[in-house]
Amino acid sequence: MRDYEKYIRYRTFPTPWCPGCGDGVILKSIAMAFAELKLDPDDIIVIAGIGCSGRMPTYFNTNTLHTTHGRALTFATGIKLAKPEKLVVVVSGDGDATAIGGNHLIHAARRNIGIKMILINNGIYGMTGGQVSPLTPPKFFTETTPYGNIEPHFRIRMLLSAAEASFVARETVNRLAQLKQVIKKSFLHKGFSVVEVMSNCHVNLGRRNKMKSPLVMTEYIKDITMSMADFEKLSPEEQESKYPLGIFVENSQRAEYTDLYYKQIVPAAQQAAAKVEK
Amino acid sequence: MKKYEIRYGGVGGQGIITAGALLVDIAVEMENKFAIESPTYTAAVRGGPTKVDVIISDEAIDFPHAQAIDFFLCTDQKPYDIYKERLKDDAIVVVDSHLVLELGDTRHWRVYHVPIINETKVGAGNVVLTSVVSLALTQKMTNVISYENMVAHIKHWAPKGSVEMNMKAIEVGMNLIK
Amino acid sequence: MSQRKVLQGNIIIAKAALAAGCDFFAGYPITPSSEIAQYMSKEMPKMERAFIQMEDEIASLGACIGASLAGKKALTATSGPGFSLMQEHLGMAVMAEVPLVIVNVMRGGPSTGMPTKPSQADMMQARWGTHGDHPIIAVYPAFSDEIFSETVRAFNLSEKYWNPVIILLDEVLAKAHMDVEIPEPGSYEVYWEKTHEISDLNIYDRNIGENPPRIDFFHSYPIHIDSLEHDAHGWPSFDAKTVDKMQRLRMEKIFYNLEDIIKYKEYFLDDAEVLVFSFGISARAALAAVKMAREQGIKAGLFQALTVWPFPRAALQERFKKTKKVLTVELNMGQMKYEIERIAPPDVKKQTLLRANGLPFSPGEVLETIKEFVK
Numbered sequence: 045m046r047d048y049e050k051y052i053r054y055r056t057f058p059t060p061w062c063p064g065c066g067d068g069v070i071l072k073s074i075a076m077a078f079a080e081l082k083l084d085p086d087d088i089i090v091i092a093g094i095g096c097s098g099r100m101p102t103y104f105n106t107n108t109l110h111t112t113h114g115r116a117l118t119f120a121t122g123i124k125l126a127k128p129e130k131l132v133v134v135v136s137g138d139g140d141a142t143a144i145g146g147n148h149l150i151h152a153a154r155r156n157i158g159i160k161m162i163l164i165n166n167g168i169y170g171m172t173g174g175q176v177s178p179l180t181p182p183k184f185f186t187e188t189t190p191y192g193n194i195e196p197h198f199r200i201r202m203l204l205s206a207a208e209a210s211f212v213a214r215e216t217v218n219r220l221a222q223l224k225q226v227i228k229k230s231f232l233h234k235g236f237s238v239v240e241v242m243s244n245c246h247v248n249l250g251r252r253n254k255m256k257s258p259l260v261m262t263e264y265i266k267d268i269t270m271s272m273a274d275f276e277k278l279s280p281e282e283q284e285s286k287y288p289l290g291i292f293v294e295n296s297q298r299a300e301y302t303d304l305y306y307k308q309i310v311p312a313a314q315q316a317a318a319k320v321e322k
Numbered sequence: 323m324k325k326y327e328i329r330y331g332g333v334g335g336q337g338i339i340t341a342g343a344l345l346v347d348i349a350v351e352m353e354n355k356f357a358i359e360s361p362t363y364t365a366a367v368r369g370g371p372t373k374v375d376v377i378i379s380d381e382a383i384d385f386p387h388a389q390a391i392d393f394f395l396c397t398d399q400k401p402y403d404i405y406k407e408r409l410k411d412d413a414i415v416v417v418d419s420h421l422v423l424e425l426g427d428t429r430h431w432r433v434y435h436v437p438i439i440n441e442t443k444v445g446a447g448n449v450v451l452t453s454v455v456s457l458a459l460t461q462k463m464t465n466v467i468s469y470e471n472m473v474a475h476i477k478h479w480a481p482k483g484s485v486e487m488n489m490k491a492i493e494v495g496m497n498l499i500k
Numbered sequence: 501m502s503q504r505k506v507l508q509g510n511i512i513i514a515k516a517a518l519a520a521g522c523d524f525f526a527g528y529p530i531t532p533s534s535e536i537a538q539y540m541s542k543e544m545p546k547m548e549r550a551f552i553q554m555e556d557e558i559a560s561l562g563a564c565i566g567a568s569l570a571g572k573k574a575l576t577a578t579s580g581p582g583f584s585l586m587q588e589h590l591g592m593a594v595m596a597e598v599p600l601v602i603v604n605v606m607r608g609g610p611s612t613g614m615p616t617k618p619s620q621a622d623m624m625q626a627r628w629g630t631h632g633d634h635p636i637i638a639v640y641p642a643f644s645d646e647i648f649s650e651t652v653r654a655f656n657l658s659e660k661y662w663n664p665v666i667i668l669l670d671e672v673l674a675k676a677h678m679d680v681e682i683p684e685p686g687s688y689e690v691y692w693e694k695t696h697e698i699s700d701l702n703i704y705d706r707n708i709g710e711n712p713p714r715i716d717f718f719h720s721y722p723i724h725i726d727s728l729e730h731d732a733h734g735w736p737s738f739d740a741k742t743v744d745k746m747q748r749l750r751m752e753k754i755f756y757n758l759e760d761i762i763k764y765k766e767y768f769l770d771d772a773e774v775l776v777f778s779f780g781i782s783a784r785a786a787l788a789a790v791k792m793a794r795e796q797g798i799k800a801g802l803f804q805a806l807t808v809w810p811f812p813r814a815a816l817q818e819r820f821k822k823t824k825k826v827l828t829v830e831l832n833m834g835q836m837k838y839e840i841e842r843i844a845p846p847d848v849k850k851q852t853l854l855r856a857n858g859l860p861f862s863p864g865e866v867l868e869t870i871k872e873f874v875k
Contacts, residue, residue, distance in 0.1 A: 056724075056735055086718060105722060107722045109724075110724070111562070112727055115562045118560075118562025119563065119565055119566035121554070122526060122562065122567035122574070123717070125550045125552055126550060126572045130570075147556065148555065305552075309545045313546045317546045343506075351506060354504065355679075357679050358676055358679070359678070361677075382643075383678075384785075384791065385788040387860065
C-alpha cells in the first residue's frame with residue numbers, strides 16, 4: 045500500500061465518474077498531499093456540494109460530508125469555526141462553486157476563513173447531463189446553449205482577487221506533480237485558499253464540441269493553459285481564451301477568520317465583561 | 323390595583339418608548355408585579371409616530387395587549403389621532419398643550435393639557451428627558467409605582483454624570499400638574 | 501433563587517439557548533428576530549462560544565449543520581423569508597439526523613409581507629416546508645416562562661432525537677418586554693448525550709423506535725455523512741430495502757416517543773362544552789376569553805398546544821369524547837384547523853376564528869365567537 049492510499053476509502057468504490065474523468069487525478073493528488081503532510085485522517089474533513097465533484101468526499105478515508113448544491117462552503121464555515129484546528133477541505137465543481145454557490149465563494153474569500161477549496165473547473169454541469177455553467181467558455185455548445193454560449197465566463201482568478209482572497213492558484217489535471225504541490229501549499233496556507241483545477245469533461249462538454257475523447261480534451265486543456273509569463277506576452281484579445289497557471293495570490297499577512305475570532309474577539313469580550321463586573 | 327393599562331404616544335426620538343420600559347422595569351424588578359410593554363417599531367427610528375402600551379398587574383397577564391386603557395399620555399398630534407382608541411370611560415388623558423390641539427370628542431375622559439415637551443426642554447434641559455418627565459407625571463397621577471422606587475431606579479439607571487439631570491426631570495414631571 | 505426580571509421575548513430565547521448549552525450561533529439579520537443574533541454576538545464570545553453572521557439564511561443553517569456535526573449545539577434565528585430560504589437545509593438536517601434548533605419569529609406573509617406585524621401563518625411550513633417525507637418537531641411558547649422552558653426543551657429534544665427542532669414565536673412576544681422568571685441552572689434538565697466512541701462505521705444502525713446516539717466528526721474514527729439517502733454506514737444507497745428502513749428509522753424515532761415530545765396545557769376543560777384550540781399569542785387571547793366566558797356561565801375551556809408538531813392528536817381526541825364543540829383560533833387563513841378536522845370525530849362541531857391582517861385577536865373577539873358557537 046502506498047502512503048496516500050491510507051486516505052482512500054476503497055470500500056466505497058467504484059466511483060460514479062466516467063472513464064477518463066479528471067476527478068480521479070484530483071482525488072489522488074489531494075490524497076497525496078495529505079500523505080506528504082502526514083496528517084491523521086481523523087483531523088481532516090472533506091466537504092462537497094452536488095455534482096460529480098460532490099461525490100468525491102465519499103472516497104476519502106477521512107471525515108467526509110456530502111451536502112447540498114453550492115453550499116459546501118457554508119457547512120465548512122460552521123465546522124472550521126467549531127473546530128479551527130482541523131484541516132477543512134472543500135471540493136467543488138464550477139457550477140456548484142460559482143453559480144449556485146457564488147455568494148458563499150466570495151464571502152469565504154472576504155472573511156479569509158481557513159478553508160481549503162479545490163475548485164474543479166470542467167466548464168460544464170456534468171452530473172445533470174451537460175448544461176452551461178458560469179465557467180463554460182463563450183461560443184461552446186451545451187445542452188442549454190444549443191446555438192452556442194453567449195455569456196462570458198467568470199475569471200476565477202480576478203473574481204477572487206477582487207474579493208481579497210489570500211491564496212488563489214490554478215493547475216490542470218495534466219500535471220499531477222504540480223497539482224499535488226500546489227494543493228499541498230494551499231493546505232499549509234493559513235487563510236482561505238482556492239486551487240482551481242482545469243479538468244476534462246469529454247463526455248458532456250467535449251462530445252458537443254468536437255473533443256469527445258479524454259486525450260483530445262486534455263490536449264485542449266494543454267493548449268489553452270500556460271505559465272503566467274507566457275500569458276502576459278499575449279495580446280488582450282488572445283488572453284481572452286487562455287488560462288495562466290500557477291499561484292496568483294499568496295498573502296500570508298491577512299489574518300485568518302477563526303484566529304481573529306478566538307484571539308481577538310473572545311479576549312476583547314472577556315475583558316469588557318470583567319470591566320463591567322468591577 | 324388589579325390591572326392597570328397605560329399608553330404613551332409620541333414621535334420617535336422623544337423617549338416615549340423608554341418611559342414605557344422604565345415603568346415596566348420598576349413595576350417588575352422593584353415592586354414584584356407582573357408587567358408587559360409592547361412598543362411600536364419601524365424602519366425609521368426618529369420622527370414617526372410611536373406608541374408603547376404597558377400593562378401592570380398583581381396577577382399573571384393573560385393577553386399582552388392593552389384592551390381598556392386607564393391612562394393615556396400623548397406628546398404629539400399625529401400619534402394622538404392614531405392611538406386614542408381602546409380608552410376606558412373615565413380614562414386619564416394627558417396631552418401636550420402645545421403639540422396636541424385637536425382633541426375631538428373627549429366627553430368620557432378626564433383630560434389634562436400640559437406643556438410636557440416645552441417644560442422638559444426648559445426645566446430639564448433636554449428633550450430626551452421626556453421619558454423621565456412622563457414617567458414622573460405618570461407616577462404622580464396614577465400611583466401605579468411608588469415615588470421612592472421611581473427615584474431609586476432612575477438613580478441606578480441614569481448614565482454616570484446625568485443623575486442630577488434626571489432628578490431634575492423627575493421634579494419637572496412631578497410639578498407639571500399641581 | 502430564581503429571579504423575576506424584565507426581558508424582551510427574543511432575549512429570553514437567547515438566554516435560554518445559552519442556558520441549554522448552545523455554543524454555536526450562525527444567523528442573518530431579519531425583523532423581527534434580529535435581537536437574538538445581536539444578544540448572541542455580545543454574549544457568546546465572553547463564553548468562548550462561536551457566533552458568526554453569515555451571508556444569508558441558507559449559509560446560516562449550513563454553518564449550523566456543520567457546527568453541530570463538529571459537536572456543537574447550534575442555533576439560528578430568522579423570520580418568514582429567511583425560514584423559506586432555510587428549507588433545503590432543514591431537509592438536509594433531517595436526512596443526516598443533525599440536532600439543531602431554528603427559531604422562526606413569524607411575521608405577516610407571504611413574501612416580504614408585513615415585517616413588523618404578527619401572524620401564525622408558517623404553521624404548515626414548519627411541518628412540510630422542506631421537500632420529501634420527514635419527521636419534524638416544532639414547539640410554540642406563548643407565555644414568558646414558556647419561552648424560556650420551551651427553548652431549553654427544544655435543544656433537549658433535538659439532541660435526544662437527533663433532529664432539527666423549530667421554535668415558533670409571535671412577533672408581538674418577540675418584541676415585547678415582559679416579566680419573566682429565569683430559573684436557576686440545575687432546576688431544569690439539560691440533555692447532553694456524550695458522543696460515544698465509534699468502534700465500527702454503522703453510525704445510523706439501530707432498531708426502529710430506538711433513540712439514535714449522537715455522532716459527530718473528529719471522534720476517533722473518520723465517518724461519512726451524506727445528504728443523499730444512505731445506509732447504516734452513512735454511505736449513499738438507493739437500495740429499496742435499505743431506503744425503506746432508513747425512512748422508517750427517521751420517522752419512527754419521533755412517533756415512538758410522542759409522550760416525551762408532545763406538551764400542551766389544558767384550562768377549564770374537564771366540564772367544557774366548547775374546547776378552544778389555540779397556540780401562541782392567540783392562545784393568550786383565548787385564555788382571557790375563556791375566563792370571561794366562565795364568569796358569564798359559559799362552559800368554555802382552552803387547549804393550548806406547546807408542541808404543535810407532532811400534532812397533539814391523542815390528547816385532543818381524549819377531550820373530544822366529552823366535549824363536542826371545538827373552536828380553532830389561529831392568526832392565519834386556516835391551517836391547523838385542518839388538523840382538527842382530520843382528527844375530530846364527525847359528531848364534534850367545528851368552528852374557526854381566523855384572520856391574517858396583522859392584528860392579533862383580542863379576548864373580546866374570541867369571547868364573542870365562543871358565545872355565538874354555544875348558542
